[in-house]
Amino acid sequence: MIDKKYTNYLKEIDRVIKEGKYDDNWDSLSKYELAKWYRDAKFGIFIHWGVYSVPAFGSEWYSRNMYIQGSKEFEHHVKTYGNHKEFGYKDFIPLFKAERFDPVEWADLFKEAGARYVMPVAEHHDGFQMYKSDYSHFNAYEMGPQRDILGELGDSLEERDISLCASSHRIEHWFFMGHGKEFDSDIKEPLEKGDFYWAAMPEPNHQDLFSPSPSEEFLEDWLIRTCEIVDRYRPKIMYFDWWIQHHAVKPYLKKFAAYYYNRADEWGMDVAINYKHDAFMFGSAVVDIERGQFSEQKPYFWQTDTSVAKNSWCYTENNDYKTANEIICDLVDIVSKNGSLLLNIGPKADGTIPDEDKTILLEIGNWLKVNGEAIYDSKVWRKSGEGPTEIQEGQFTDSKSKEFTSEDIRFTVNGSYLYATVLNYPEDGKVNIQSLAEKDASKLPHFHGIIKNISILGFEEKPSWNRTEDGLEITTDQVSSDKPVVFKLLID
Numbered sequence: 234m235i236d237k238k239y240t241n242y243l244k245e246i247d248r249v250i251k252e253g254k255y256d257d258n259w260d261s262l263s264k265y266e267l268a269k270w271y272r273d274a275k276f277g278i279f280i281h282w283g284v285y286s287v288p289a290f291g292s293e294w295y296s297r298n299m300y301i302q303g304s305k306e307f308e309h310h311v312k313t314y315g316n317h318k319e320f321g322y323k324d325f326i327p328l329f330k331a332e333r334f335d336p337v338e339w340a341d342l343f344k345e346a347g348a349r350y351v352m353p354v355a356e357h358h359d360g361f362q363m364y365k366s367d368y369s370h371f372n373a374y375e376m377g378p379q380r381d382i383l384g385e386l387g388d389s390l391e392e393r394d395i396s397l398c399a400s401s402h403r404i405e406h407w408f409f410m411g412h413g414k415e416f417d418s419d420i421k422e423p424l425e426k427g428d429f430y431w432a433a434m435p436e437p438n439h440q441d442l443f444s445p446s447p448s449e450e451f452l453e454d455w456l457i458r459t460c461e462i463v464d465r466y467r468p469k470i471m472y473f474d475w476w477i478q479h480h481a482v483k484p485y486l487k488k489f490a491a492y493y494y495n496r497a498d499e500w501g502m503d504v505a506i507n508y509k510h511d512a513f514m515f516g517s518a519v520v521d522i523e524r525g526q527f528s529e530q531k532p533y534f535w536q537t538d539t540s541v542a543k544n545s546w547c548y549t550e551n552n553d554y555k556t557a558n559e560i561i562c563d564l565v566d567i568v569s570k571n572g573s574l575l576l577n578i579g580p581k582a583d584g585t586i587p588d589e590d591k592t593i594l595l596e597i598g599n600w601l602k603v604n605g606e607a608i609y610d611s612k613v614w615r616k617s618g619e620g621p622t623e624i625q626e627g628q629f630t631d632s633k634s635k636e637f638t639s640e641d642i643r644f645t646v647n648g649s650y651l652y653a654t655v656l657n658y659p660e661d662g663k664v665n666i667q668s669l670a671e672k673d674a675s676k677l678p679h680f681h682g683i684i685k686n687i688s689i690l691g692f693e694e695k696p697s698w699n700r701t702e703d704g705l706e707i708t709t710d711q712v713s714s715d716k717p718v719v720f721k722l723l724i725d
Contacts, residue, residue, distance in 0.1 A: 238367065242457050246492050253495025257487040259514035265494060267519070268503035270396065271470065272534050273610045274349035275568050276601070277398070278594075279538055279577035281354050281546040284361045284377065286582040287325040288313075293547035293579075296322045296359035300413035300420065321419030322359065322410070323429050326371070331378035334584025340389035342586065346594035347601035349609070351390055352398035352472055352575060355383055355462050358405040360429055364466065368458055371429045378584075387466055398470035399462050403455050405476045407447045408436045426454060439476070446481035456485045463493050470505045472521070472538075472575075478512040486512065507536060509628075521575075526563065528626035530570040530617035537567050540577035541593050543632050548579035554589050555634075557596030558716050562637055564597070565654045565717055566624060568608050569617040569643035603691035604719045607652035611645035615679050618643035619668050620656075642666055651680075651722040658718040662709040666720075669705035683725040690719040 255261050285295045290313075291306045292298075298306035299322060314320040343351050356362045362372035364383035373382045387397040410433040413420030424431040432451055437444070447455075462468065471493060477486055490506060490513070497504040506518035520535045527535065541560070542552040564574045576597075578590040601608065620641030625633075639659035645652045653666055672678040684705070687698050689712060698707045712718060 239453065239457060242460070243453060246456065246460055246488065249495050249499075250488065250491045253491065254498055255491045255494045257484070257491040259487070259517060262487065262490050262494070262517040263514060265490075265517050267534055268469070268505050270503055271350070271505050271519075271573070274396070275573050275608050275611070276348055276564060276597075277350035277352060277573065277575045278343050278346065278348040279352050279354075279400070279540070279546075279575045280580065281357070281540075281577055282382075282580045283354065283357050283363060283547070284322070284325045284329045284359055285357070285547050286580065287328045289547070289549050289582065291549065292545040293357060297409050297412065300410065300415075300418060302412075302416060317413065317416070317418035319419075321413070323419065326361065326377050329373075329377040329582055331373070331380065331382070331582070331584040334378065334380070334382070334580075336385040336389040339386060339586065340393050340395065342591060342594060343390070343395060344393045346598040347605060348395060350396040350398050350469060351386070352400050352468075352470060353383055353386060355399040355401055356406075356458065357402045358409040358474075360403070360406045360409070360431075362458070364462065366458070366461060368454070368461060369427065383462075383466055396469040397466065398472065399466060399468040400472040400474075401459050401462065402474045403458055404447070404479075404482060405474060407432050407451055407476075408434045411435050426450060442479050446479070452482065452485045455482075456489055459489050460492055463496055467496075467500060467502065468504075469502065470507060470519075472507040473509075473512065475509045475512075475523075477508065478510050482512075490517065507538075523628045524632070525626070525628045525630040526567055526572065526624060527570055528624040530613055532571070534571055534573070536573045536575055537563070538575040538577065539563070539631050540579070541590055542579065546577050546579060548581050548587060552579070552587075552589070554593065557593045557600075559634055560593065561597055561600050561716055562635065562656050563631070564608065565643045565656065566618070568611060569613065569645055569654075571613050600716055604654075604717070606647055606650075607645050607654060607690065607719045607721070611647045611652070614644035614646050614651060616644065616668060619666070622656075639664065642668075644668070649723060651724050653720040653722065655718045655720070658712065658714050660713070662712055664707045664709075664720075665704040666707070667704040669700065669722075670702055671700040672702055684722050685725045686723040688721045688723075690721055692718075696720070 281293050285293045288295050290309050298304045299310040365374035365381040366372045390397050410430045420430045507521040508518050522537050524539045526537045540546050544553045567574050580586050622637050622641045637656035639657050641656040643654045668679045692712050694711045696707045696709045
């Protein structure tokens with residue numbers, strides 16, 4: 234019966250692709266057009282919450298690391314819960330009760346934070362689905378919380394005009410539990426489709442994208458699970474982690490993209506897919522940079538995903554938190570370079586959001602309430618900014634705090650206005666924007682237009698200003714802030 238259910242769904246996927254406008258090849262998928270709502274949104278919330286939130290130790294990779302002999306997670310597990318044969322990762326599921334999960338409260342917080350889209354992890358590497366599924370019993374609707382987490386949150390978000398998105402890390406489950414076979418644990422053969430730990434294969438060299446390969450059976454299961462999320466919840470964005478770049482996954486990845494884009498076209502939705510590295514052909518989906526960003530402005534739209542904590546994506550008892558100001562500065566920098574920020578939080582196992590996460594989100598929201606017009610719906614200017622502080626480019630570069638100066642300024646455009654955001658406002662109130670210097674037009678200055686008026690978002694003071702060959706000199710007497718300050722320039 235299960236095999237027939239799988240077979241029927243695979244046939245339905247093929248039918249939708251055959252009858253839709255998108256085929257499962259890069260030539261067709263490259264005709265995808267970026268969703269305008271997404272380009273305009275600029276700020277979203279990522280949520281890593283699941284069974285791994287119960288041990289709340291190390292990181293969201295606890296399910297893998299607890300089976301690696303000699304690791305800190307292995308030692309912690311034995312000391313806290315006993316040997317792996319008697320208490321394995323699956324035994325955390327009954328403890329994941331989410332008894333205080335309130336989707337309305339969550340949605341209200343995200344609204345206050347200024348988020349335009351929210352992306353819960355629907356299934357992480359551990360293989361536990363945070364939604365109702367017809368293809369595995371190991372899901373939050375049947376076990377643990379016994380609630381459709383993704384569905385309930387989606388309903389609350391929709392009421393607040395926030396777009397529901399979803400993240401699938403299922404493909405990494407192929408090897409994620411494999412270390413449990415290396416000693417006497419609760420992970421042992423035979424493991425078959427439908428088992429929580431299936432497939433638990435040996436962990437590959439993650440740089441080798443050609444061998445070993447996931448089986449056809451596992452890849453079909455991945456495709457069905459991912460399409461089920463689309464059909465049941467209609468997420469506006471689907472996000473994938475890095476291992477989808479594996480060569481064996483590519484045919485299924487193209488098939489999913491065609492299915493998703495065709496379904497969205499059928500439903501009248503504008504959607505997007507996030508990918509890392511070069512898993513997708515450039516232009517067929519949206520590039521995502523994990524825990525890092527670009528150093529220069531890009532002609533294409535992109536996204537950074539990072540977390541409020543430097544050490545973990547999920548809640549742990551020892552999270553090392555960033556400050557709200559650090560995150561706001563990153564948001565401004567990313568948006569000025571044609572990007573969007575997806576900021577992760579990690580709720581506790583009981584469904585409450587830690588106070589530290591709440592405080593950061595509310596601080597960001599308060600700043601956006603005042604300065605949001607420089608962020609939301611904005612477009613890039615001729616250059617992203619100026620200043621001495623260099624942004625390190627690439628993934629996993631955000632663990633070190635950036636020390637911005639009063640000379641670090643970022644630009645965006647919205648309608649008739651040019652916005653200049655000073656990332657670290659000077660105590661003496663004197664700002665010089667070199668990119669707006671009054672220079673001979675024959676020398677191709679960055680700006681040779683007419684400034685009619687300058688105001689400061691969130692402040693009543695009218696600044697004095699003067700354009701010289703050295704820059705646009707702005708002086709204030711009463712402006713003081715520990716967060717970025719935005720000058721709003723009316724341009725004629």
